[in-house]
Amino acid sequence: MYKLYDYQNEIIVKAQNKMINGAKSVLIVSPAGSGKSVIISEIARRATNKKGQILFFVHRKELIEQIKESFLYGGVNLDRCTIMTVGRVANKLGEIPKPSLIISDETHHSLAKTYRKIYKYYSDVPLLGFSATPWRLNGKGLGDVYDAMIEGPDVQWLIDNHYLAPFDYYSVNLIDESKLSKSSTGDYSNKSIDEAVGHTIYGDVIKTYRDKVDGQQAIVYAHSIAFSKQIAQQFRDAGINAAHCDSKTPQRERDKIMSDFKKGTLKVLSNVDLISEGYNVPDCSCVIMLRPTESLVLFIQQSMRCMRFKPGKQATIIDHVANYTRFGLPNTPHKWTLKDREKKKKSTNTTVDTPIKQCAFCFAVIPAQSKSCPLCGHEVEVVQSEIKVDETAHIEKIESNFRLQADYIVTKKISELKSYEELKAYAKARGYKQGWIYFQAKNKGLIKGAK
Structure with missing residues (x-):
C-alpha cells in the first residue's frame, strides 16, 4: 500500500472540500511525475472501502494496465471498480455498474464527444479529473466540463523537495x-x-x-x-x-x-x-x-x-x-x-507526410482532415x-532561471533587462511574440554577430 506524501494528501483534502462546498466536478492539476496515479489510487481505495463504486477511464489501453497495477498495490477493492478506456465505457453505458464517483485521467482530452457522452449520461455522478496540462491547442478551456480547479505544487517545488529529478x-x-x-x-x-x-x-x-x-x-x-x-x-x-x-x-x-x-x-x-x-x-x-x-x-x-x-x-x-x-x-x-x-491566427502550414488516418493514442480510424480525435480527444498537430x-x-x-524571474520581471522597465533570459521571461509574462525578444536582444547587443 502507498504512503502518501503531504502534498498528495493536501490535494485530496482540497478536492473533498470543493465537493463539500457544492462542486460536482473538480479538475486536479498536478505536474507530470508528481504521483497522480498514487493520488487516484488512494481516492479509489477510500471510496471502495465505503462501498462506493468507481468508474475510471482514460484514452489509451497502456494507461489502463498501469492504473490497474497502481490500484492493486494501493489496496483498492477492484470488485467495486470499472476500469476501461473511454471508448469502451461510451459503448457500454447502461451495461456497467452505475458509479458513485467518476475519475478521468489525462482529462485535458475531455472535450471529445466520447467523454462528453459519458459525462452527460452520468450527469448526477461526481467527477474528478486529473491532468498535468489542462491546455488545448485550439485554446478551448475545460470550464464546460469542470466546476472547479485545484492545483498541486509546481515543478520547481517538486524538484527542490526531491519528488522530481533535477x-x-x-x-x-x-x-x-x-x-x-x-x-x-x-x-x-x-x-x-x-x-x-x-x-x-x-x-x-x-x-x-x-x-x-x-x-x-x-x-x-x-x-x-x-x-x-x-x-x-x-x-x-x-x-x-x-x-x-x-x-x-x-x-x-x-x-x-x-x-x-x-x-x-x-x-x-x-x-x-x-x-x-x-x-x-x-x-x-x-x-x-x-x-x-x-x-x-x-x-x-x-x-x-x-x-x-x-x-x-x-x-x-x-x-x-x-x-x-x-x-x-x-x-x-x-x-x-x-x-x-x-x-490566435490559424497557421497556414498544411504540409503533412501522409493523410492522417489513425489516432496515435487510441488507434481509432479518423477522418484525414481531423484536428483532434473525435473519440479520445488527442490533438492531431500538423508538422x-x-x-x-x-x-x-x-x-x-x-x-x-525562468521560474525565478517570472514573479518580478514584469515590474522592470525594458531598459533594465540585461540578459537574453530576462528578455524571454519578460516577453512570456507580457505575452509578447518571439520576434520582440530577438529585436530587443539585438538592440542591446546580446546577439552574437549582430551590428
Whole structure:
C-alpha cells in the first residue's frame, strides 16, 4: 500500500472540500511525475472501502494496465471498480455498474464527444479529473466540463523537495537571423520566426548523445515515422541498441519493445508522440526532442518524461528543435485556467507526410482532415514534413532561471533587462511574440554577430 506524501494528501483534502462546498466536478492539476496515479489510487481505495463504486477511464489501453497495477498495490477493492478506456465505457453505458464517483485521467482530452457522452449520461455522478496540462491547442478551456480547479505544487517545488529529478537542458541559443523578416508592425513576422526556429534540427543527434549522456536510456521524439525509423537506425549504426515504435507497430512487437526499454536492455526508444502521457520509466534519464511543436501539452509531457525521481538521478533534456523558445523550460510556471484562451491566427502550414488516418493514442480510424480525435480527444498537430538538419549547430546548456524571474520581471522597465533570459521571461509574462525578444536582444547587443 502507498504512503502518501503531504502534498498528495493536501490535494485530496482540497478536492473533498470543493465537493463539500457544492462542486460536482473538480479538475486536479498536478505536474507530470508528481504521483497522480498514487493520488487516484488512494481516492479509489477510500471510496471502495465505503462501498462506493468507481468508474475510471482514460484514452489509451497502456494507461489502463498501469492504473490497474497502481490500484492493486494501493489496496483498492477492484470488485467495486470499472476500469476501461473511454471508448469502451461510451459503448457500454447502461451495461456497467452505475458509479458513485467518476475519475478521468489525462482529462485535458475531455472535450471529445466520447467523454462528453459519458459525462452527460452520468450527469448526477461526481467527477474528478486529473491532468498535468489542462491546455488545448485550439485554446478551448475545460470550464464546460469542470466546476472547479485545484492545483498541486509546481515543478520547481517538486524538484527542490526531491519528488522530481533535477534536469540539465541543452539546445541552441540563437535564432537564425538570416531567416527573419519584419512584418508591417515592425515586429518579426510569425512566419519568418517559424521558418528560422520551427523546422530545423540543430546539432548532430548521435554525437550529442555520446557527449552528454553516453550509455543512458533515452526517449527520442521525432516529427514523422519515417524520420523516427531513420534515427533509430543511426543509433544502431553507431553501436547503440535502439528501436522505433509507432501506433502501427504490431502489438506483440510493441509490447516487447516497451518491455525491453523498461528493463533497460534497450537504450534508445524512438517514437512519434506515442510515449508521452502517463508512460512511467524511472530509469529513463534522457529525452531527445526532434519534433517541433506548438502544443504546450506535448512539450511538457515529452520533455518531463525523463524526470521521474530516483535517488541521485540527473535528468537531461536535449532539445534539437528549440522548443524551449516557445514554452520556456519544464520548470517555467504556467497559469492554468478553466477559461478559454484568446484565439490566435490559424497557421497556414498544411504540409503533412501522409493523410492522417489513425489516432496515435487510441488507434481509432479518423477522418484525414481531423484536428483532434473525435473519440479520445488527442490533438492531431500538423508538422511540416521537410525538416532540415544542421549538424554544425552548437548545442549548449540553457540555464533554468525562468521560474525565478517570472514573479518580478514584469515590474522592470525594458531598459533594465540585461540578459537574453530576462528578455524571454519578460516577453512570456507580457505575452509578447518571439520576434520582440530577438529585436530587443539585438538592440542591446546580446546577439552574437549582430551590428
